[in-house]
Each structure stands twice: as C-alpha cells, then as structure tokens.
C-alpha cells in the first residue's frame with residue numbers, strides 16, 4: 001500500500017472472498033514490556049522484531065528522554081538502559097498509549113520530577129489513573145494530577161523506598177503491571193496486595209513472564225492477589241525476541257472466518273500468554289474451520305457460524321473484532337464481564353453498539369456486557385472510528401460483508417497498534433480506498 005496520508009478516512013468495499021498468508025505483526029504488549037525492561041537494565045540489550053506503531057514510538061521517545069540510548073536497525077532495537085535511575089525532571093509525551101502511560105507513571109517512583117502528558121485529551125486524557133496514583137502516594141511520592149486523577153500527572157519525591165502497598169486491578173491491570181516493573185529496583189522492593197475485582201489477568205501474567213525473563217525474582221500467589229518482589233535487584237540485559245501479536249491477528253482471522261476463502265496468519269506462538277490467543281477457541285466454538293500447524297493458524301471461511309455467550313475479559317482486546325464474527329453468525333452473541341471496555345481508547349461498549357446500529361446490526365448493552373446479533377450489514381454508510389484502532393478494525397471487517405462501501409472516519413488512528421492493517425487486508429484480497437483528510 002503506498003505511503004498513507006497523515007490523516008485519512010478509509011472506504012472498505014464489499015469483498016467476495018479472501019485468501020493468502022500474512023506474517024503476524026509484532027506483539028504490542030510484549031514490545032512495550034521488553035523495551036521497558038531493557039531500558040531498566042544496565043548495559044546493552046537487543047529486542048528483536050519490535051512493533052513499529054504509534055504506541056511503540058511513544059515509548060521509545062519516553063525511554064530516550066529518561067536516558068536510554070536506543071538504536072533501531074532492521075526491525076530490532078539496540079537498547080543501552082538507564083538501570084534504576086531514569087533522569088529526573090523529565091517530561092514524557094506518551095501519545096495515546098495507555099499501557100505506556102501507566103507503566104511509566106509507576107516507574108517514575110525511581111526518580112523525581114517526572115511529568116506524563118498526552119496529546120489525546122479526549123481519549124487517554126479521559127482514562128482513569130486514580131488507583132495507581134493512590135498507590136504511588138501511599139509509597140510516599142508526591143503526585144499532582146488533572147481533575148479526577150487524570151493526565152497530565154507529575155510524580156515527585158522519588159526514589160521511593162518501597163515496601164507493602166495495595167493497588168486495585170478493577171479498572172485496569174496496567175496499574176499493577178506498572179508497579180511490578182518498578183518494584184525490583186526499589187531498595188525494599190514491593191509487597192503488593194491486589195484489591196477489587198481483578199480484570200485483564202493475562203497481561204499481568206505477561207508482565208510477570210517479562211520480569212522473570214529479565215532475571216528478576218518475583219513471588220506471585222496463584223490467584224495474583226499477593227505479589228512480592230524483593231528489592232535491590234537488577235534487570236539482566238540480553239537478547240529478546242518479540243512474539244506475534246494475537247489481538248491484531250485476530251482481526252485477520254475473523255476476516256477469514258466471515259468470508260469464503262482461506263486465510264493463514266503465521267508467527268503466532270501456540271504457547272503465548274497473550275489472552276487473545278483465546279479468540280481462536282471462540283471462533284472454533286462459533287463454527288469456524290480453524291486449524292493450526294506450528295505457529296501458523298489457518299481459517300477456511302464460509303462455514304455457517306452461530307452465536308456464543310462468553311466472558312470477554314480474558315481476551316479483552318479481541319472482543320471488538322469478534323463482534324464482526326457475531327454479526328455474521330446465526331443468533332446472538334453476548335460478551336459478559338467486559339466493563340473495562342468502557343475505559344479504553346473510547347467506550348468500547350456504547351460506541352461499538354452505536355456504530356453497529358448505524359450499519360443495521362442489532363446490538364444491546366448493559367453496564368458490563370455487549371450483545372450482537374447476526375444479520376445483514378448495511379452499506380453506503382459512513383461510520384465513526386472514534387479514534388480507536390480496534391474500532392477501526394471492527395468496522396473494516398463489517399465493511400467486507402456490507403451491501404455497499406463503508407467509509408470509516410479517522411482511519412489513520414489504526415497506526416496506534418497496527419499500521420499495516422489495511423495493507424494486510426488488501427494483500428488478502430480486500431479493496432480499501434484511502435481518502436486523505438486535512
């Protein structure tokens with residue numbers, strides 16, 4: 001796909017069939033984790049196959065601002081870390097990246113005078129930070145924030161000594177993950193008690209996996225309610241490879257499931273901890289002909305799909321694209337326990353329902369669930385991408401099956417996690433036009 005305009009709408013045309021093989025893009029969540037851990041190590045690490053997305057670029061810029069030396073070459077990042085001492089009095093511009101914002105706010109406990117700002121006041125600027133700020137305050141840090149504990153936030157008074165601390169994982173697992181990244185480099189470490197309804201468990205396990213791969217000792221209770229990290233440890237510099245991304249790949253596999261043809265996504269580790277690996281089980285349960293050979297997953301489209309009822313929290317970043325499979329299925333699908341979807345780049349329950357209704361797809365919501373029923377998708381419609389990369393993926397998939405072209409506004413926000421998404425869809429046979437916008 002030729003170079004895309006800075007800002008654009010996308011017009012997705014109805015498509016008869018899709019076929020081909022695409023290499024999974026690098027995992028967003030592991031790119032975030034491995035780059036941060038490498039920066040917290042002293043010495044030089046190589047992080048191979050990092051994502052090249054807006055969130056990754058925001059993190060690289062922040063880590064460099066804190067004193068890491070990072071060279072990118074051939075898709076790999078050569079990182080000389082700042083260890084336990086990020087530079088003081090530093091402004092970190094996190095873009096619209098939620099995990100980056102939360103992780104760096106917590107790591108700011110290692111230094112003093114860190115200001116975290118966003119360029120997306122209507123998206124990341126609306127997302128909660130309060131539970132993390134409460135934990136940082138309890139650790140003796142001075143925290144100043146915008147109204148309601150939102151960005152911009154300044155953290156001063158570090159380095160914190162560490163010790164016992166509680167944090168809620170009710171609104172986001174990222175607060176806990178952030179504290180875990182800081183913990184080993186605090187003199188007394190952290191003895192964390194997790195409060196509230198624990199959500200997004202898989203990313204927490206990805207964080208624990210990352211710490212252990214970087215040689216950090218962690219003792220976590222089976223239910224993750226209590227996690228102890230001894231202090232005065234070091235992250236081990238080394239050679240690390242980012243695995244394939246399941247949330248973005250789920251979009252391509254859903255595309256393959258809802259149209260005739262055969263779509264293969266390669267580079268998906270069958271033992272990966274990413275929760276969105278479960279999207280493959282959900283597609284199978286809906287009736288998809290889905291097979292795996294090693295790290296390649298193949299979907300043969302066209303078989304009739306039926307609705308399912310599932311707890312969507314374990315695969316939170318695939319719920320939206322799975323709504324496109326639900327819209328192609330017989331009967332209705334309900335995702336339960338997905339209240340945190342309201343706290344992401346947009347309100348992924350109400351805004352998703354609104355766009356589905358605009359496309360003639362039946363959808364209902366409760367405080368913590370979303371129901372989508374199968375049926376025809378109305379074309380020749382313009383829908384709102386809500387500045388949300390995963391909403392844009394969903395709307396694109398619905399456009400593939402619509403009765404006419406579907407125009408998605410603000411489609412350039414796809415770059416947050418998956419700049420190649422439209423190119424990958426086209427490589428599989430979809431027709432996508434790009435309308436430059438000022």
Ligand SMILES: O=C(O)C1=C[C@@H](OP(=O)(O)O)[C@@H](O)[C@H](O)C1
Pocket residue numbers: 029032099171172173174177199200203204316317340
């Ligand atoms: O830890 C992470 O990398 C993430 C955790 C999840 O967020 P929540 O924990 O807020 O659900 C997920 O939605 C996000 O894309 C990335």
Ligand SMILES: C=C(OP(=O)(O)O)C(=O)O
Pocket residue numbers: 028096097098099100317344345390417
């Ligand atoms: C919510 C997401 O990311 P983040 O929380 O990092 O903004 C996402 O990737 O869907």
